[in-house]
Amino acid sequence: MGWAVQIVGELLITAGLIVVLFVVWQLWWTNIAAGQAQSEAVQSMKDSFQHASPLPPPEEGKEGEPPVRQAPEHGGPIGIVYIPRFGEDYERPVIQGTGSDVLDTLGLGHYAHSAMPGQVGNFAVAGHRQTNGKVLDQIDKLVAGDKIYVQTADGFYTYTFRNNEIVLPSEVSAIAPVPGHPGQEPKDRIMTLTSCNPRFGAQERIIAYAVMDGWQPNSAGPPAEIAHVVGKG
Template identity: 60%
Template sequence: MGVDELLAGNKAARSRQARNRKRVRAARTRRGFVRTLIQLAGELLITAGVVVLLFVVWELWWTNIDAGNTQQNAVSQFARNFQGPVTPAAPQPAGTPPKNYGPPVVMPAINSPGEVFGVAYIPRFGKDYSRPLVDGVARAQLDTLGLGRYESSTMPGGVGNFAVAGHRQTHGAVLDAIDTLVPGDKIYVQTKDGYYTYVFRNDQIVLPTQGDVLLPVPTQKNAKPTQRFMTLTSCNPRFGTQERIIAYAVMESWQPASAGPPAAIAAQVAANKSKG
């Protein structure tokens, strides 16, 4: 083999080696770029997961604490301004019918969103359960003060439908246990005028568009009311909004503020007064 051929062969070999090195560097660059993209995507997914987790913690934990404090302050404020004894009246002798206080006093409709006009006590939800009743069902009311009155409904004790709404899992979770009510459970409502005792009757699952549950006689269009209803509405299922759960109750009795609270909630009424 001549010198020229040898030199040409070496030159071709060096050229092939250079091309091979370029291909290797290009492949490494592509692999590095892909690896960087994968790492970046992974970091973004982790970050998104942390953000979602923090949002869930905020929604299910912090909003309950924040709204719970606001609601307790509202109950304490109401109790501080309430005029009347906080101890129940002496029990009637055995065999004596319950004292009749006449027709219930019904305060005029407020129609002032955000105004607290009473307190609800539901022993089925816990012996310490007491939540403010506020006018209005917008987020401004339900996200802070809890149980909001539909402004189209009557006031406590009125003939017709006293209807309220509340959250289940967030912002105080005021109706979280609505599905645990059983027929015969008592729902007590305290206003400046006195105490109204409602008895739970039944519940119903409906679509969000079924507004007839708020009629003066629930679900009965054009019916003239003769009874005093209370209707509780909330989302269903607990972590969804696809449906609404409706709890119906009928008023059993009432007593003026001067008569003291019903014995079943007297301890909680006194506790709220002491906090006020």
């Protein structure tokens, strides 16, 4: 009987160590690995923006409207997101798609059928909070009026945070062209950030909404608030 208890005890200790190692891997190593991959993706995009071909002149009657590029294939780069509220050096890549191959390594994933930066509709992205780079770890800290900047090959799109809400995972209307109103024709340029809630769980989703209020070409330089980050690398 004594040997059986000893074996069970050893198995429980081993199981406990495996659980601890898994937690360490999830909360530590995945952040390091993903953080490095995301930094490389950001630098690659910054380099490519310097040599990007300009878009053709806008159609008559559409002068002054922000340029909108076609969405890339799954896994293709879209741009870089800067959110000063998340830290003065915060910059993360936005990649096409929301599969684990994107979200677990490359940062923010763009919902494939949502709008692109600058487009009328809902530019919707997703990201992890506590693992795989923690790209949206502080999503609940956003304050009304905070700026969210998106840089693409064409320029900087400025969005202003409006509000957030908590929904169930099954509530997908948050990424509709008009958030919360599927089927309605969009008139505004919205950006939506989605992540898991609570911070160490996934029972809900936290959604942050922002409205676009400006655009400027790369040739004009970055907005002053993020100039020091854009110039890195």
